[in-house]
Amino acid sequence: MSTPFLQVERDDGVVSVRMNHPETRNALTSPEQIEEIVQLCAELRRDKTARVMVLTGNGSAFCAGGNVKDMRERGGIFAGSPYELRGTYRDGIQRIPLALYELDIPVIAAVNGPAIGAGLDLACMCDIRLASPTALFAESFVKLGIVPGDGGAWLLPRIIGIPKASLMAFTGDTIDAAKALAWGLVEQVCTHETLDSEAHALARRIASNPGHSLRLCKRLLREGQHMRLDSLLELSAAYQALAHHTEDHQEAVAAFVDKRKPNYTDR
Numbered sequence: 373m374s375t376p377f378l379q380v381e382r383d384d385g386v387v388s389v390r391m392n393h394p395e396t397r398n399a400l401t402s403p404e405q406i407e408e409i410v411q412l413c414a415e416l417r418r419d420k421t422a423r424v425m426v427l428t429g430n431g432s433a434f435c436a437g438g439n440v441k442d443m444r445e446r447g448g449i450f451a452g453s454p455y456e457l458r459g460t461y462r463d464g465i466q467r468i469p470l471a472l473y474e475l476d477i478p479v480i481a482a483v484n485g486p487a488i489g490a491g492l493d494l495a496c497m498c499d500i501r502l503a504s505p506t507a508l509f510a511e512s513f514v515k516l517g518i519v520p521g522d523g524g525a526w527l528l529p530r531i532i533g534i535p536k537a538s539l540m541a542f543t544g545d546t547i548d549a550a551k552a553l554a555w556g557l558v559e560q561v562c563t564h565e566t567l568d569s570e571a572h573a574l575a576r577r578i579a580s581n582p583g584h585s586l587r588l589c590k591r592l593l594r595e596g597q598h599m600r601l602d603s604l605l606e607l608s609a610a611y612q613a614l615a616h617h618t619e620d621h622q623e624a625v626a627a628f629v630d631k632r633k634p635n636y637t638d639r
Contacts, residue, residue, distance in 0.1 A: 377405040378412060379430070385423030385579035386572065387416060387477075394431025400490050401439040401448055406464050413471035420638050423579040423586055425475075426571050427498060428482035434507065437489025443516065461521050465490065469523035472497040473594065476587035478578055482571035483507040483558065488546075493520060496527035499590070501557065502571050504564040507549045509557060511537070515544035530597065532557050582620035583638045 377398075379390040389412065391398040393405075400406065416422045429435055442448035449460055472479060481498035486508040495501050495509075511528060513520050520528075520541065529537040532555045540547070552558045562570040578586065588611040596604050615621055619639040627634035 374404070377408045380412065385421060385583065386575045387422050387425045388572070389425060389427045391429040391435060394429070394433070396439065397431065397433035397436035397486070398429040398491070399436040399439045400465060401442060403449065403464055406468060410467045410471045413475045416477060417475055420583060422477055423583045424477055424575045425479045426482055426575050427479060428484050428568065428571070431485070433485040433491070434481070434483045434487040435491030435494050436486060437491045437512070440516065465522045468494065469497050469527070476590055478586060478590055480571050480575055482567050484564070484567055488512055490522050493522050493524035493527055496524065496531055500559055500574070502560045502562055502567060502574070503549045503552060503558040504562060504567045505549050506564055507552065507558070508546050509552050510544060510546040511540040512544040512546070514542065582618070582624060582636050584618050584620060585615055588615060
């Protein structure tokens with residue numbers, strides 16, 4: 373039996389996920405890897421005790437993207453006719469951005485090393501990105517004569533803007549962690565030794581808030597990317613009405629007035 377791609381640990385509401393194929397630099401090479409990610413997102417969406425997820429990679433890389441050797445040999449997930457390949461993308465790696473997009477809890481990417489091609493796009497599927505100084509980022513598909521096939525052309529411009537995303541996509545060039553910070557691709561550059569602890573400290577800060585409000589807030593941010601203001605205000609009013617009638621809202625208000633730490637029960 374092959375080694376599972378994901379190592380998953382839980383600490384209260386924080387779910388730590390490590391991609392664990394360091395021998396391939398955590399490249400996305402198989403349907404089984406894709407299925408693990410999709411299934412985990414489905415499980416966490418149903419698990420109301422989960423409040424935030426931290427995604428990182430074991431070894432020297434965050435994720436090296438697709439397996440270039442498989443591309444050369446037209447094997448693995450790159451096998452088949454053009455029609456078959458189209459189906460492989462739609463029923464394969466494209467399920468990952470959809471699964472993460474529909475995941476209601478915030479996701480933090482702790483980018484511990486190179487995030488290349490689909491690896492960069494995977495980081496962009498997360499809500500917040502922290503990086504170590506050794507992190508590298510490249511929307512490198514054009515250098516292999518292909519295009520971003522997993523949503524990168526939608527994700528990257530929304531984070532760093534069309535001009536910079538165009539520069540990365542048209543050149544395929546690599547940028548380092550300092551430039552990624554300056555461009556707004558990552559929110560913080562940590563030392564390699566403190567990246568994990570910084571990411572989990574942020575996760576705990578997020579997880580200290582009521583789970584229902586985190587989920588509703590993330591959904592509003594998602595929907596706001598493609599809705600008119602008046603439509604988003606209507607949705608916000610509906611979500612706010614739901615939030616006001618939760619026990620955790622009442623507990624939050626009481627704790628604020630009493631100047632004590634709240635005790636949330638996800639109700």
